[in-house]
Amino acid sequence: MNNLVVTDDVEQVGGVRAEPATSPTASPSPAPKKSAKTTWRRALAKDWRLYSLLLLPIVYLVVFKYLPMAGNIIAFRRYRPGGNIFGDEWVGFHYFEMFINDPTFWRVFFNTIILGAVCLVLIFPLPIVLALMLNELRSAKFKRIAQSISYLPHFMSVVIVAGLVLQLVSTRGTINQIIDAFGGTPIDFIQKPEWFRPIFVSSEIWQTVGWGTILYLAALTTIDPQLYEAARIDGANRWKQTWHVTLPGIAPTIVVLLILNIGSFLNVSFEKVLLLYNPLNLETADILSTYLYRVGIGSGSFSYATAVGLFEALIGLALVLGANFISKRVTGASLW
């Protein structure tokens, strides 16, 4: 959620734009006008200190981000612990066939889709609603306090969140106290597969919605107050102002966040599931990443788990690209 970054630089990814790197102001040297582009040699000679700053971060990216991407190749090779990190021999799509024929894989796959989709559909609109509600508060102080409180859960470790959840839903916890007060029988929520999704989704709402408003509130401040005035003169009441001025004003932010959310909807908060699942709720709680963690690191089937992970990552990438493409076509807004 916290990765909405839409700067003009992202648009340059992949070199779609023709060489914006050399603006005319860049070369104060009396370079002949015949060539607008600086050569690499000249750029290096002039900016070698800047390039030297890039050195370590690029090495970091290559080793810790791109090498693991290349490491996905062990999904196609047989890997033996302690052997070559890219695996020892080619096995083609063997591991992919393995998981496609694995009933556990399909259960896990559908769990992931259901959990991701429920989170997307339920959680995505809530920050917008909350931001609009906060925006209607007249007292700046009240608004600030409400925001501070709503951001707080975002800064909690997932271990703490899991602890709070386990405490609230325990047989002696608040939820069961309420059930008890209404004369019901206490439920051991965390051990019941049918309760895992509600518990997980509500804890996600609790943790993410407040923080999610931050970008919408920022977008709201950029709406021209004259638009509201004009709407009022035209006789629009507050609701109509919201519908015709506020929402169109934050629509680009909504679209961008929606693309990002669609792209990451399979990345259900893996660490939280890992902390909340147990053998009794496994039926609904097990998701792709916990499954690959279990078979990979738990049982040492590295190649098989990598194949599952690669499959998941490719779906995620395809979803981002697809959502971005559709959004560009339909609304004109896009990440790049």
Add this chain to the structure above:
Amino acid sequence: MSTPADRSVAKLFKPKKQGGIKDSRAYTVFRVVNAVVIIGLCFVTLYPFLNVIAVAFSSQGYINAGQVNIIPRGFNTTTFVQVMSDPMFWRNYGNTILYTSVATAISMVLTTMFAYALSKKHLKGRAVFIGIAVFTMFFSGGIIPNYVLINSLGWRNSILAIVVPNAISIFNLLVMKSFFENFPEELEEAASIDGLTTYGILLRIVLPLSKAVLATMVLFYAVTFWNSWFSAVLYMSKPDLYPVTVYLRNLLMASSQPQDSDEGLQIAANVKAVTMLLTVLPIVCLYPFLQKYFVSGVMLGSVKA
């Protein structure tokens, strides 16, 4: 929390004139309902924290009877003494402090270098460098290849496995980059005329004037590393090396996983609550400072949709 809120509710009843047009009755009703709903949401957000505080100070008998909500019953502080007298807790707490400070330092150095270089619009190849950084937000190697990599580097049971692989957060990088892009160019030009090199400009002009964004980034990184637990579970096999989050996780797991639920492993709810409180304490203390910076920090990096 309720006192200033109550005052605001009173204020909400006063109709305010908007450009000469008085609020309609429906809108006034809406505003009151809205304020009440927000107060309710604030309570719901705070409730789990209030509950954990109450449990931490309550006696086991009342907790087992399910009678503790936000007011401690059977007030006691013996659990605090009990948790704090566990040497392993303090060792793990110390590990967390160590990992967090080292990791934050490494992250800050790398992110600042990267962000500063990328903020120079004339830099040839800038778009490509930004591209390869941003791509990692959308596609990553996954758990297993990372695990294999760290193991083959021989970083198992080493602090490096925790502080290096997550050193640069691309989000933080982009926030910092856009801050540097808005830095007044004239200042840097003047410094360069006075004979400062790029390094000198960065260290002596830009960084001293970027304290707000540096503070934001330090806090963001520190909170992330303080909260992290999973890399320690993956790469640390000795309990001596765990951060306190893993200590806490092991407490939680010991009784929530049914296969382990022998009587001996049932850990009292107030022990868990006390450990949670102590783990979260530094973040809660930092929160007011965090707060001061992050809104502007996040907005800097993001609003341009």
